[in-house]
Amino acid sequence: MASQQQFMDYVEQHQEDFIDRLRRAVAIPSVSSDPNHRPDVFRMGEFLIDELKALGASVETRDPGKQDFHGQLTLDLPPVVLATVGDDPAKKTILVYGHYDVQPALKEDGWTTDPFVLVEDDKQRLIGRGSSDDKGPVLGWINVVEAHKKLGLEMPVNLKFCLEGMEESGSEGLEAIIEDEADKYFKDVDAVCISDNYWLGTTKPCLTYGLRGVSYFHLTVKGPAADLHSGVFGGTIHEPMTDLFALMSKLVQPDGKILVPGIYDQVRPVTSEEEATYQSIAFDLSDLQSAVGNKTNIHEDAISVLQHRWRFPSLSLHGVEGAFYNPGDKTVVPAQVVGKFSIRTVPDMEPKKITELVVKYVTDEFNKLNSKNTMVIKCSHDGNHWLSSPNHPNYVAAAKAVETVFNVKPDLTREGGSIPVTLCFQDALKKNVLLLPMGRGDDGAHSINEKLDRSNYVQGIKLLGVYLHEVSDVDLENKQ
Numbered sequence: 002m003a004s005q006q007q008f009m010d011y012v013e014q015h016q017e018d019f020i021d022r023l024r025r026a027v028a029i030p031s032v033s034s035d036p037n038h039r040p041d042v043f044r045m046g047e048f049l050i051d052e053l054k055a056l057g058a059s060v061e062t063r064d065p066g067k068q069d070f071h072g073q074l075t076l077d078l079p080p081v082v083l084a085t086v087g088d089d090p091a092k093k094t095i096l097v098y099g100h101y102d103v104q105p106a107l108k109e110d111g112w113t114t115d116p117f118v119l120v121e122d123d124k125q126r127l128i129g130r131g132s133s134d135d136k137g138p139v140l141g142w143i144n145v146v147e148a149h150k151k152l153g154l155e156m157p158v159n160l161k162f163c164l165e166g167m168e169e170s171g172s173e174g175l176e177a178i179i180e181d182e183a184d185k186y187f188k189d190v191d192a193v194c195i196s197d198n199y200w201l202g203t204t205k206p207c208l209t210y211g212l213r214g215v216s217y218f219h220l221t222v223k224g225p226a227a228d229l230h231s232g233v234f235g236g237t238i239h240e241p242m243t244d245l246f247a248l249m250s251k252l253v254q255p256d257g258k259i260l261v262p263g264i265y266d267q268v269r270p271v272t273s274e275e276e277a278t279y280q281s282i283a284f285d286l287s288d289l290q291s292a293v294g295n296k297t298n299i300h301e302d303a304i305s306v307l308q309h310r311w312r313f314p315s316l317s318l319h320g321v322e323g324a325f326y327n328p329g330d331k332t333v334v335p336a337q338v339v340g341k342f343s344i345r346t347v348p349d350m351e352p353k354k355i356t357e358l359v360v361k362y363v364t365d366e367f368n369k370l371n372s373k374n375t376m377v378i379k380c381s382h383d384g385n386h387w388l389s390s391p392n393h394p395n396y397v398a399a400a401k402a403v404e405t406v407f408n409v410k411p412d413l414t415r416e417g418g419s420i421p422v423t424l425c426f427q428d429a430l431k432k433n434v435l436l437l438p439m440g441r442g443d444d445g446a447h448s449i450n451e452k453l454d455r456s457n458y459v460q461g462i463k464l465l466g467v468y469l470h471e472v473s474d475v476d477l478e479n480k481q
């Protein structure tokens with residue numbers, strides 16, 4: 002189609018402008034989990050509001066309220082940005098969701114460059130926190146609107162944005178806003194598209210129809226009234242860190258098997274029909290190994306890897322608050338430590354049941370330690386898994402767009418990560434939700450040196466725009 006080609010040519014020719022927009026976004030350290038960065042999360046919301054308004058969008062915000070920060074602080078939650086481009090009743094309305102907060106990033110974690118300065122390396126990779134997760138994709142949609150406006154091309158659909166600033170910290174307050182706005186702001190939405198995950202490997206685009214859920218836990222062990230000298234007090238008191246390590250070591254085996262009794266009972270069995278769907282997916286062990294950076298894989302075949310990423314639960318240990326972690330030798334006994342871990346959940350696991358099982362097990366194991374310390378285990382946030390049908394016309398439109406931009410049929414994938422709002426949109430709006438990723442499987446989201454390849458950004462912008470053209474043409478009521 003001539004208008005699609007015009008749009009794609011524009012994106013190709015204006016890529017430097019789009020990269021500059023990404024550079025300005027990455028420069029705002031919008032880390033939602035760090036109270037010191039909360040003003041930056043607000044600043045990032047303002048940045049998006051300004052960009053959207055400059056393109057003629059009508060922008061509103063909703064206030065998710067206050068956050069009780071682990072009983073220590075009360076913080077303002079950043080606004081949910083709702084922006085509308087076009088309100089032609091003759092056109093379909095597509096809702097796009099993304100998040101403008103990012104994971105923490107410190108140079109000393111091992112970044113080779115300042116995480117909040119976007120740099121392009123000699124392999125044309127745009128390196129910076131949030132480049133792939135999720136500032137690149139969010140700006141992708143904005144770039145699509147800009148390209149149409151600059152070309153004087155009519156947008157093929159009405160576009161509604163829902164952009165949040167707390168996704169990396171449990172999406173607090175968002176669900177209530179979506180439910181409240183289902184018959185108001187979201188009333189005319191025909192389908193939803195989210196660009197916030199990744200290709201499986203590094204070469205082939207995919208459409209994603211499933212996500213794991215996540216249940217995040219804080220395990221606090223409290224002992225002496227203050228940090229102590231280990232020479233003076235070592236051997237005479239119950240040490241919180243010793244208790245914590247004893248408990249954390251009982252959660253998961255080195256081969257990934259979760260030790261919490263009852264966890265696997267709720268996992269839906271894999272059918273032979275489902276087993277067959279893994280055969281055709283373009284993924285091999287080397288994709289995992291190159292994304293990981295070495296050969297520390299647990300499973301030796303690609304299908305097992307995919308099933309353990311998409312289909313089975315996993316438990317990861319994330320860190321210990323209050324522990325000594327600087328270089329050098331400090332002979333301290335920390336007075337209180339908080340172990341952090343999360344469980345990725347799959348159909349048919351229920352978050353409430355998972356929390357019950359974890360709390361009971363950890364409490365029983367703590368009681369076996371006969372420690373005089375105190376222990377508290379809490380779920381800090383959870384979000385359910387999600388599964389859709391890749392046969393829906395929304396996916397058919399996206400598959401056509403992939404073929405136009407990349408000249409290949411996309412793989413149909415599930416994702417090991419979690420985007421809790423996905424299920425909420427599906428349930429509250431009763432509309433199909435599609436995940437249309439921009440970045441590659443080796444982007445290093447949540448890790449050091451996060452990047453988005455220049456080609457993924459540029460082709461990704463084209464993909465999002467062409468998808469809007471394709472979805473404007475399909476019958477979204479034809480559910481199949």
Ligand SMILES: C[C@H](N)C(=O)N[C@@H](Cc1c[nH]cn1)C(=O)O
Binds near residue numbers: 134135217417420
């Ligand atoms: C897949 C998405 N880009 C993402 O990274 N989601 C996060 C959501 C989350 C939940 N708790 C903390 N972060 C993830 O899967 O870790």
Ligand SMILES: [Zn+2]
Binds near residue numbers: 104134169446447
């Ligand atoms: Zn993330």
Ligand SMILES: [Zn+2]
Binds near residue numbers: 100135
């Ligand atoms: Zn994300």
